[in-house]
Amino acid sequence: MPILPLRPLPSLLLFSLVPVASWFIVRPLLDPMPSIPALYSSIGFSIFAFLATIYLVPALGPTFVKARLSGKDLLKYYDKSIPEQDLLVPESLGLVAASVYVLSLILFIPFAFSMPILEQSHVKKAAEGITVVEFPHYQLAVYLSSLLSLLVATMLGFLDDVFDIRWRHKLPIPIIASVPLLMVYYAERGNTNVVVPLPLRFIFGKLINLGPLYYVYMSLLSTFSTNSINILAGINGSEVSQALIIALSVILNDLLYLPWPIGFRIPLHLLGNKTELEFGGVWNAGMAYGSRELVERHLFSLYFMLPLVAVCVGFMYHNWYPARVFPGDTLCYVTGMAFSVVGIQAHFSKTLLLFFMPQIFNFLLSCPQLFGLVPCPRHRVPRFDKDTNLLYPSQAIPAQPDASTKRFPATPSRLATFVVRILSALKLTEVTTDPTTGAITNTTNLTILNVFLLRLGPMSEKRLVQVLICSQVAGSILAFFIRYALAWLVYDGDRR
Amino acid sequence: MPILPLRPLPSLLLFSLVPVASWFIVRPLLDPMPSIPALYSSIGFSIFAFLATIYLVPALGPTFVKARLSGKDLLKYYDKSIPEQDLLVPESLGLVAASVYVLSLILFIPFAFSMPILEQSHVKKAAEGITVVEFPHYQLAVYLSSLLSLLVATMLGFLDDVFDIRWRHKLPIPIIASVPLLMVYYAERGNTNVVVPLPLRFIFGKLINLGPLYYVYMSLLSTFSTNSINILAGINGSEVSQALIIALSVILNDLLYLPWPIGFRIPLHLLGNKTELEFGGVWNAGMAYGSRELVERHLFSLYFMLPLVAVCVGFMYHNWYPARVFPGDTLCYVTGMAFSVVGIQAHFSKTLLLFFMPQIFNFLLSCPQLFGLVPCPRHRVPRFDKDTNLLYPSQAIPAQPDASTKRFPATPSRLATFVVRILSALKLTEVTTDPTTGAITNTTNLTILNVFLLRLGPMSEKRLVQVLICSQVAGSILAFFIRYALAWLVYDGDRR
Numbered sequence: 001m002p003i004l005p006l007r008p009l010p011s012l013l014l015f016s017l018v019p020v021a022s023w024f025i026v027r028p029l030l031d032p033m034p035s036i037p038a039l040y041s042s043i044g045f046s047i048f049a050f051l052a053t054i055y056l057v058p059a060l061g062p063t064f065v066k067a068r069l070s071g072k073d074l075l076k077y078y079d080k081s082i083p084e085q086d087l088l089v090p091e092s093l094g095l096v097a098a099s100v101y102v103l104s105l106i107l108f109i110p111f112a113f114s115m116p117i118l119e120q121s122h123v124k125k126a127a128e129g130i131t132v133v134e135f136p137h138y139q140l141a142v143y144l145s146s147l148l149s150l151l152v153a154t155m156l157g158f159l160d161d162v163f164d165i166r167w168r169h170k171l172p173i174p175i176i177a178s179v180p181l182l183m184v185y186y187a188e189r190g191n192t193n194v195v196v197p198l199p200l201r202f203i204f205g206k207l208i209n210l211g212p213l214y215y216v217y218m219s220l221l222s223t224f225s226t227n228s229i230n231i232l233a234g235i236n237g238s239e240v241s242q243a244l245i246i247a248l249s250v251i252l253n254d255l256l257y258l259p260w261p262i263g264f265r266i267p268l269h270l271l272g273n274k275t276e277l278e279f280g281g282v283w284n285a286g287m288a289y290g291s292r293e294l295v296e297r298h299l300f301s302l303y304f305m306l307p308l309v310a311v312c313v314g315f316m317y318h319n320w321y322p323a324r325v326f327p328g329d330t331l332c333y334v335t336g337m338a339f340s341v342v343g344i345q346a347h348f349s350k351t352l353l354l355f356f357m358p359q360i361f362n363f364l365l366s367c368p369q370l371f372g373l374v375p376c377p378r379h380r381v382p383r384f385d386k387d388t389n390l391l392y393p394s395q396a397i398p399a400q401p402d403a404s405t406k407r408f409p410a411t412p413s414r415l416a417t418f419v420v421r422i423l424s425a426l427k428l429t430e431v432t433t434d435p436t437t438g439a440i441t442n443t444t445n446l447t448i449l450n451v452f453l454l455r456l457g458p459m460s461e462k463r464l465v466q467v468l469i470c471s472q473v474a475g476s477i478l479a480f481f482i483r484y485a486l487a488w489l490v491y492d493g494d495r496r
Numbered sequence: 497m498p499i500l501p502l503r504p505l506p507s508l509l510l511f512s513l514v515p516v517a518s519w520f521i522v523r524p525l526l527d528p529m530p531s532i533p534a535l536y537s538s539i540g541f542s543i544f545a546f547l548a549t550i551y552l553v554p555a556l557g558p559t560f561v562k563a564r565l566s567g568k569d570l571l572k573y574y575d576k577s578i579p580e581q582d583l584l585v586p587e588s589l590g591l592v593a594a595s596v597y598v599l600s601l602i603l604f605i606p607f608a609f610s611m612p613i614l615e616q617s618h619v620k621k622a623a624e625g626i627t628v629v630e631f632p633h634y635q636l637a638v639y640l641s642s643l644l645s646l647l648v649a650t651m652l653g654f655l656d657d658v659f660d661i662r663w664r665h666k667l668p669i670p671i672i673a674s675v676p677l678l679m680v681y682y683a684e685r686g687n688t689n690v691v692v693p694l695p696l697r698f699i700f701g702k703l704i705n706l707g708p709l710y711y712v713y714m715s716l717l718s719t720f721s722t723n724s725i726n727i728l729a730g731i732n733g734s735e736v737s738q739a740l741i742i743a744l745s746v747i748l749n750d751l752l753y754l755p756w757p758i759g760f761r762i763p764l765h766l767l768g769n770k771t772e773l774e775f776g777g778v779w780n781a782g783m784a785y786g787s788r789e790l791v792e793r794h795l796f797s798l799y800f801m802l803p804l805v806a807v808c809v810g811f812m813y814h815n816w817y818p819a820r821v822f823p824g825d826t827l828c829y830v831t832g833m834a835f836s837v838v839g840i841q842a843h844f845s846k847t848l849l850l851f852f853m854p855q856i857f858n859f860l861l862s863c864p865q866l867f868g869l870v871p872c873p874r875h876r877v878p879r880f881d882k883d884t885n886l887l888y889p890s891q892a893i894p895a896q897p898d899a900s901t902k903r904f905p906a907t908p909s910r911l912a913t914f915v916v917r918i919l920s921a922l923k924l925t926e927v928t929t930d931p932t933t934g935a936i937t938n939t940t941n942l943t944i945l946n947v948f949l950l951r952l953g954p955m956s957e958k959r960l961v962q963v964l965i966c967s968q969v970a971g972s973i974l975a976f977f978i979r980y981a982l983a984w985l986v987y988d989g990d991r992r
Contacts, residue, residue: 067659068564103672106644109679140683144640147676148602151647155654162658163563176599180643183605187636 590827
């Protein structure tokens with residue numbers, strides 16, 4: 001049976017985290033009161049969430065296999081003599097990570113919102129700096145509606161895994177998960193104004209009230225953030241590593257808005273900005289410039305992102321090449337929803353989208369296949385060659401087509417030909433043409449993974465996921481540059 | 497294929513409900529403002545929830561069968577020549593009912609809580625009587641935490657169905673679903689006082705603060721209400737009919753506390769109470785005696801119970817004998833959680849428990865099997881005899897035991913013998929003894945369904961569920977009698 005050995009867990013190291021996490025959780029109750037008490041509890045819960053994920057995922061794997069939630073890893077070669085059932089990798093284990101994530105957010109409620117802690121923080125002021133009463137009490141409703149959306153996303157992701165919905169049909173499903181968010185946003189009379197970029201102000205003025213369109217925008221954001229991670233999938237560790245890096249980028253961005261106990265400055269002028277950014281000191285909260293509202297928004301974001309990073313790291317340990325568990329759709333649904341929740345509730349959806357650059361690129365590239373211009377097979381993962389043990393770009397029409405395989409028509413439409421030619425000229429795909437008619441007969445699948453393989457040559461699965469991670473990190477660095485060095489070109493200081 | 501024909505849907509009748517439901521939903525926006533505007537919307541959403549359930553349940557049945565969520569109805573006889581797969585009944589369809597239920601509660605949020613409607617109801621007073629601003633805005637958090645608990649219950653119920661958790665192991669699972677409720681109750685500093693019954697006041701005083709024990713009580717309540725419905729199951733329509741009658745009883749009880757536009761009185765003195773109950777007239781709200789808080793609590797309960805009744809009726813149409821769909825555990829989890837949510841949040845948990853009398857009886861009766869005193873087979877449903885087409889009491893050790901069957905030890909423990917003898921003397925079970933040693937070798941399974949069959953003789957499955965429904969109705973009538981005619985014996989007027 002132990003053909004796919006479980007990854008070893010360094011128990012001693014892990015258990016030494018328990019007292020650390022416990023200290024963080026109870027820190028708000030100890031003297032002297034820290035300036036952001038609930039942040040400590042959040043870190044403590046995140047460490048526990050990490051531990052729960054890293055232990056529960058392998059422990060529950062067999063249960064998932066028994067419930068027929070398992071699959072063979074198609075990009076690996078094993079001896080034919082091994083019976084198939086010994087090679088089954090448990091699938092949908094993202095459900096465990098998602099459940100741990102949501103549960104830790106639920107258990108965090110009394111630490112962020114309970115009156116005793118809030119009162120204590122009112123009475124005893126921290127020695128210096130801003131004492132942030134983390135959430136105004138009424139924000140509990142906002143927090144709960146976010147949790148509801150995350151839970152609906154978890155549920156829908158798992159339903160997707162169990163009922164195996166065709167991926168073109170499931171594109172609009174995340175809209176359902178955004179409904180609780182929208183309902184409470186409406187009931188709370190959420191802000192539907194957006195700041196107009198400088199070049200457009202002569203038409204719309206400085207602020208424009210999008211009204212109902214703002215709700216459309218919010219639900220589209222959740223649809224995008226969910227699906228864009230879900231379609232950049234298929235190799236070991238790809239889904240969870242994307243989520244991890246985006247979450248870390250959001251956290252880094254949030255940290256810029258918190259009151260820092262130490263003073264330092266970021267030389268933004270080197271990046272072309274007009275001002276420098278000074279941190280630390282009394283009442284100085286980084287980019288928040290003393291605005292309590294901005295600090296609170298970014299704390300809200302941190303409270304959702306810290307445990308997300310924790311469960312992603314715990315899950316990645318088992319999902320890393322060669323994967324011992326698969327995430328299923330649940331992980332993509334819940335991480336995507338978590339990003340749109342913080343983007344919407346903490347009002348930095350445009351910054352958030354900047355962290356999705358590889359996903360946006362992959363989505364735009366995929367459009368011809370998503371919308372039926374180019375034939376789209378059930379799986380678009382790179383092709384595995386068992387002799388070289390490397391991955392190669394996969395074809396839209398595979399070498400061994402079956403009955404359900406769609407093909408290019410004998411004479412592809414002019415639009416399809418045009419689009420494919422353009423992509424080919426941009427070196428984003430490789431086209432096969434009929435030697436007699438010159439008509440397109442096949443292309444590589446339009447995914448960013450295939451683009452990597454086309455441009456950098458065939459590589460191993462582990463290498464490919466490393467390239468993906470590097471591109472995601474590079475995208476985030478570029479995002480920070482655009483947000484903090486170039487944003488003054490289109491926005492003035494009055495930001496929301 | 498159509499060996500188990502779907503139940504016909506009277507489309508014309510059903511579609512004529514669409515304009516009715518639409519009118520109810522938008523009623524709060526029309527002049528003159530009704531005194532409880534959101535109640536109209538709630539009725540409208542309930543009608544839509546009924547329609548969605550009655551249409552979606554049969555439509556999604558094949559999807560569930562395809563995902564291997566199906567089973568054969570063990571209490572029916574079909575010709576052996578029919579292939580098994582043609583006789584599969586979709587299982588876990590309670591998920592559809594639960595999803596419709598939760599979604600309708602989510603969509604109801606803006607109608608109950610949005611500022612425009614609340615403001616409108618402030619400006620335009622109803623002609624006479626109490627104008628109830630349904631929820632204080634801060635109660636949104638309470639509503640959302642209830643939704644979270646319901647959603648967690650839905651999720652856990654479905655996980656139970658997919659992973660098929662052994663029922664003795666899953667008893668504590670509903671505690672997890674009650675966590676959001678408890679967390680928000682704590683954060684909102686919920687009331688943990690209980691009124692002490694008159695005979696005990698000389699010890700505890702009038703009010704006693706249970707503190708943390710109150711939270712234990714709340715989580716036990718949700719565990720009980722969930723599991724007690726779940727273990728009274730196994731025949732067509734049993735789970736959903738219990739839930740339906742309890743929900744209707746709760747609604748009837750809620751209606752006693754609402755402001756009625758017409759005046760009438762209930763002659764409570766006939767039941768032995770000291771006062772009569774007068775309804776109607778300005779500021780008179782039945783049992784609420786003009787207390788806005790009581791009216792709001794019972795409105796809260798109504799908002800959860802009306803759509804529950806709707807989805808139960810819609811589901812029952814397809815689950816009625818001979819069942820075309822099975823509910824799975826999801827339905828029991830979500831209905832049980834809904835009852836404990838209203839019992840806790842609207843503070844009438846003791847009254848609620850009175851509506852659970854058949855379940856309490858069944859639970860107490862089951863205890864010897866639940867706690868291992870008497871052997872407990874995987875299923876305790878009555879035994880079906882295909883020749884007479886009737887149900888007979890089932891035995892704890894079936895006639896054809898398999899390897900996993902547990903048996904009585906050769907000499908059963910004295911406690912087990914004592915308990916079984918008592919139950920036998922009360923005519924609640926039938927005992928088989930070894931003719932030589934006199935030791936107990938078998939008993940009938942300890943369920944209320946077997947008691948009905950023992951006392952009333954073998955009957956058809958349809959008849960048995962009708963008997964169950966009658967006992968549930970009789971229990972509710974007795975509950976109202978106890979609550980409103982006898983309660984003054986142990987409580988004075990100061991009730992909460």
